[in-house]
Amino acid sequence: MKDIEQIKSLEEQYQLKTYAKFPIALERGEGVYVFDTAGKRYLDFYGGHAVATTGHCHPAVVKAITEQASKLIFYSNIVYSTVRAEACEALVSLAPAGLTQVFLCNSGAEANETAIKAARKFSGKPLIISMREGFHGRTYGAMSITGFEKYRIYPPGLPGIEFATFGNAAELEQLFGERGAEIACVILEPVQSMAGIRIAPPAYYRALRELCTKHNAVLIFDEVQTGFGRTGANFFGENVGVTPDIITTAKGIASGVPMGATFFHEKIAAAVKLGEHGATFGGAPLACAAAKATVEVLKSERLAEHAKVAGAKLIDGLQAARLPGLKEIRGLGLLIGLEFETEAKPIIQKLFERGVITGSSEEKHTLRLIPPLVVNENHCQELITALQDVLKE
Numbered sequence: 001m002k003d004i005e006q007i008k009s010l011e012e013q014y015q016l017k018t019y020a021k022f023p024i025a026l027e028r029g030e031g032v033y034v035f036d037t038a039g040k041r042y043l044d045f046y047g048g049h050a051v052a053t054t055g056h057c058h059p060a061v062v063k064a065i066t067e068q069a070s071k072l073i074f075y076s077n078i079v080y081s082t083v084r085a086e087a088c089e090a091l092v093s094l095a096p097a098g099l100t101q102v103f104l105c106n107s108g109a110e111a112n113e114t115a116i117k118a119a120r121k122f123s124g125k126p127l128i129i130s131m132r133e134g135f136h137g138r139t140y141g142a143m144s145i146t147g148f149e150k151y152r153i154y155p156p157g158l159p160g161i162e163f164a165t166f167g168n169a170a171e172l173e174q175l176f177g178e179r180g181a182e183i184a185c186v187i188l189e190p191v192q193s194m195a196g197i198r199i200a201p202p203a204y205y206r207a208l209r210e211l212c213t214k215h216n217a218v219l220i221f222d223e224v225q226t227g228f229g230r231t232g233a234n235f236f237g238e239n240v241g242v243t244p245d246i247i248t249t250a251k252g253i254a255s256g257v258p259m260g261a262t263f264f265h266e267k268i269a270a271a272v273k274l275g276e277h278g279a280t281f282g283g284a285p286l287a288c289a290a291a292k293a294t295v296e297v298l299k300s301e302r303l304a305e306h307a308k309v310a311g312a313k314l315i316d317g318l319q320a321a322r323l324p325g326l327k328e329i330r331g332l333g334l335l336i337g338l339e340f341e342t343e344a345k346p347i348i349q350k351l352f353e354r355g356v357i358t359g360s361s362e363e364k365h366t367l368r369l370i371p372p373l374v375v376n377e378n379h380c381q382e383l384i385t386a387l388q389d390v391l392k393e
């Protein structure tokens, strides 16, 4: 078996160097824990980047993938597929009323590309409004609507994109007043995650909904992180009583098997015609088996409800622990940001050395907690104890 140094040197030799990595190689996962090649156990409050909704290697998901792999790994959309049909039905069953059709793809960026393309087609208008400090992915279109300059490599990116300030309904109202006839859509992360877990007041989302309806613009929620139970609801809009026209998703949708999905309101779905969009691997049987099993586990284990309760208890526990240097806790369900008085990177590093994986963000003082939705009180206590020890040092 290769040791970490051999693995590291191979990856560094052959994989394009675009990722900063912790110096471990993971071998297996179970629930909220992952294990490295040396056998060390890590408590995963990063959820493999908000992906492991049902926990690592949930037995029902493993069974579904294994059974599907032994039958048919792949065939494209030129034929029908039982598992695809059932996965689409299961996915749509989680979506808000009116969002009755889904396009399956492979990643969050691709789900967003699909959404903006359809919004332009539906509205017949050119302009996309996105939010400063929103993150939507790394493909050219997704990068162009991402509101951090740092990610818009080789600017200016795509034309026809304007940025607004997340949480500022008055600014958007003015923009619609001036250019409403040009605006195809407004796209936003309903909780800005990369920006350090930023949530707007419910009235903001309602104002967005009203403006988009009034000006015949498409409201798109990028729920790549917030979807599938993470915020304590199947999708974020339920928390504030707002239904967007399009929801984009990926990450937790299939418990780690690559998949993205764009959910459409029926009126927008009707504007997309045969042959206007596609993806070879979209709706692949293996991914569909994983997605269908993920939805079943979400429902049978009531994971959205659990995320709501567990997240609130975790926030209470963190507050009660009176962690030194902790300035603010922001979050909803199991999407939580801890803002410290100092930079979060050294805290993340020390937690890692103690066997706890957490995430950073573009807000340098904020550490992100995005664990599998199956975390229990013991896992949360383990995290709090580790934070207490690390912050004492």
Ligand SMILES: Cc1ncc(COP(=O)(O)O)c(C=O)c1O
Binding pocket: 106, 107, 108, 109, 110, 112, 135, 136, 137, 138, 189, 193, 222, 223, 224, 225, 250, 251
């Ligand atoms: C909100 C949001 N949208 C889109 C993406 C892009 O997803 P992917 O990396 O699957 O393309 C991410 C990834 O982190 C994300 O957090």
